[in-house]
Amino acid sequence: MREIPNWLTEQFEAERPRLRAMAYRMLGSLAEAEDAVQETWLHLFRADVSAVSNLEGWLTTVLARICLNMLHARTTRREDSLEASASNPPTSQESEVDPEEEAELADAVGLALLVVLDTLAPAERLAFVLHDIFSVPFDEIAPLVERSPLATRQLASRARRRVRGSALLKEPDLASQRAVVEAFLAAAREGSFDALMTMLDPEVVFRADPLAVSRGAVAKMYGARAVARGAMQLLKRIPFAQPVLVDGSVGVAIAPRGQLLFLVLLTISDGKFVAIEAVIEPEHLRHLHLAVLFA
Template identity: 60%
Template structure:
């Protein structure tokens, strides 16, 4: 491999991480791609022979590029409410796939994108890098020309904005969220009967004049009438997530992270007694939107060797805008030596490896989500990973033995020889019916396999809702 190809390969190893950082910094997929491209250009014309941590170097470059882009913005993108209500991609000429960006925004969190957009550039950089990607304040401070203590204060101020201040005790907030989340799920799924059961018989809904729009505010009442109106908003509900609105649980409609509509709820005795629908820009600007505590999902791409876990895992991570980790990188040197010699690993070899991956999954679920490629062949292995983060989802890549053997034989520079494929198939235990995951056939191209996985994951989410 020549020097140029090696540099390209090293950059691609970090690309999904850089894209994840840039998207959270900028809130725009096209701008995030521009920032990552600029990082590549700077890498290509720089001497990095003395750089020990290329990932850290590239993260710093992307962060500085994003900071400059945030500071140079004269105005944020301003699309009309009507355009968002009918076509979230209206007016876009940047060539970005609106469906891909919608998936990305949803995976990051619509409410989070809304709040991040209200932060000052320095606050946003300090919070994103430290709280979401575990970059130390000592490393962030030089990017902002501030001391580590001042940088810590910026992140703390941003964190308070992101978290908000609930107006009710945690127990009451949890009960509110159960009801509001059930309302959203029933609306998305078109479940009229479920909606009616969540509404007080005399529920009152008020919508300001920008919601439909109409010459004046509209008020309707009664569970059946309100549920009927909610059914008409099924499409809007797809770009809506729960959020903390003025200290109470509400719903924020924010396609691509741009706030266009909010639902405020009054919940009494686990029934919704009032709904205030806000869409007027002035009223939206007066609302205090914050993020409800949540766990970001981590996806484990599993399967025997040769099914394309690394390739598909990276493509999935890129599509979802989350960091990617290669499971093989967590193996201790003794494991690598053993497999290189053609000796299968036993469970005693695997436990430390699985625990290392589990630590990464746990941290990623707390911070930003992620995708990791790891064979996870036995149920007990998957249980060990789930113990680190219970919401972990598995994407099982599967294919006919001759195809997998052919692909494995074509691999270059990998420590596992094709002779271990027999032991892999012998060990494999398919996903159980009670396991959270999807099965995807690998006979197609990597791009089509990734598309099928994204579709299956979307259906899995709808089933959970």
């Protein structure tokens, strides 16, 4: 049985945190990221790297190829996975990953960023993560996505536009809407009924799509008092709500560990919520453009 020299094992272990962070951003799942890093270790175990002058680059390339293959495989079952996630929140039963650790990592990376990254095509996600987050040059990314360096640059640029969004609202409007949404989420989590009442229009309307209703949501609620009670009941049980841009306006993504379950579409007028809609239907979610709402 082949043995890896101690110095090579030590170098890999020194690289493991970076590889893990990179894989997590490419895959959005800590369990899958751990699998990708382990597969990278197996490649190292089997390979002759005596002629490799840049082990860090070699490991990055191997890991990126593994992650890209995993993303392509995931894309082929996207529809079934989305249907399943709408009815069953993701769990960590398939791995030994600590849910609290993954929640902390998702929070550090940004739940909204993970949600938006998950809407990108595999090659776009790879190019964006490697270049924009980990500063890998385009000429090193190009062979991985089987494109020229120029085409790879365009991939990353397209992904960057998707991540940042092309907001339909002006920045001051976005800032004010984000402040209202964050205050609403905080009040609902804290159970502050009076605070919620000040943010809701007296005639506010809440609607849920048919799939949400089949999961136990109320189809419609009218008036500030009813909507405030419903918001408190929901958000006390769901701590992973995150403001996000939805078609250029501020909304809320419900995304445990970065895995999108449903969206809350918001209509705000004069600083108050006049309409709230819960969307779970996969087909509807697929047609909504999400972007990170930067502070």
